[in-house]
Amino acid sequence: MLSDDPNNERAFVALAEIVRRRAAESTVADDDPLAAPSDEVERQRAADLAVWSLGEELAGNPRAWYPLIEVARLSVLDDREGTLRRLTTAAERDPSGKALVEALALLRDADLPVDAIGLGVGHWRPREHDPEVARQLVLASVEAGRPLEAKQHIAALDLYPDQKAVADLKSELARELAHAEQNIPGT
Numbered sequence: 001m002l003s004d005d006p007n008n009e010r011a012f013v014a015l016a017e018i019v020r021r022r023a024a025e026s027t028v029a030d031d032d033p034l035a036a037p038s039d040e041v042e043r044q045r046a047a048d049l050a051v052w053s054l055g056e057e058l059a060g061n062p063r064a065w066y067p068l069i070e071v072a073r074l075s076v077l078d079d080r081e082g083t084l085r086r087l088t089t090a091a092e093r094d095p096s097g098k099a100l101v102e103a104l105a106l107l108r109d110a111d112l113p114v115d116a117i118g119l120g121v122g123h124w125r126p127r128e129h130d131p132e133v134a135r136q137l138v139l140a141s142v143e144a145g146r147p148l149e150a151k152q153h154i155a156a157l158d159l160y161p162d163q164k165a166v167a168d169l170k171s172e173l174a175r176e177l178a179h180a181e182q183n184i185p186g187t
Contacts, residue, residue, distance in 0.1 A: 097129025
């Protein structure tokens, strides 16, 4: 399935789980009396490395963006620049904007809202991309203490061709911003 669609999230997660389990099992050396017992950290590291290898292998496909998101998720704490590079490539490979939504959410979860804003502003195409990109950008702007940028992202939704589809989102984001502005000093 992944050879046909390298962005099939369900198939990637299922294969990653198999790879994780096998890697974790291979660190258990019950049958070797001279081997030191493996600890949970070592098993987790082996599992992460196995998923990393899987993601890197699948990311070689020029259409693949989801594996890049997963490798970035594994590297976000240790390699900020590599993470941003992977997320940028993922966003460039996906014309729908779904990769950008995932990338921005990942950066926000890692407490990197300024990086999320930079990535989003550089790659968001409001006329073409999933409107959920706006949600991630507005929330990142609020988290970074940048309410004026958040207002600009909400206004950019006016470019989306189906205004009925984004009307509720615009209202929700405006309420979220108004609530946040009450808590931001100087606004």
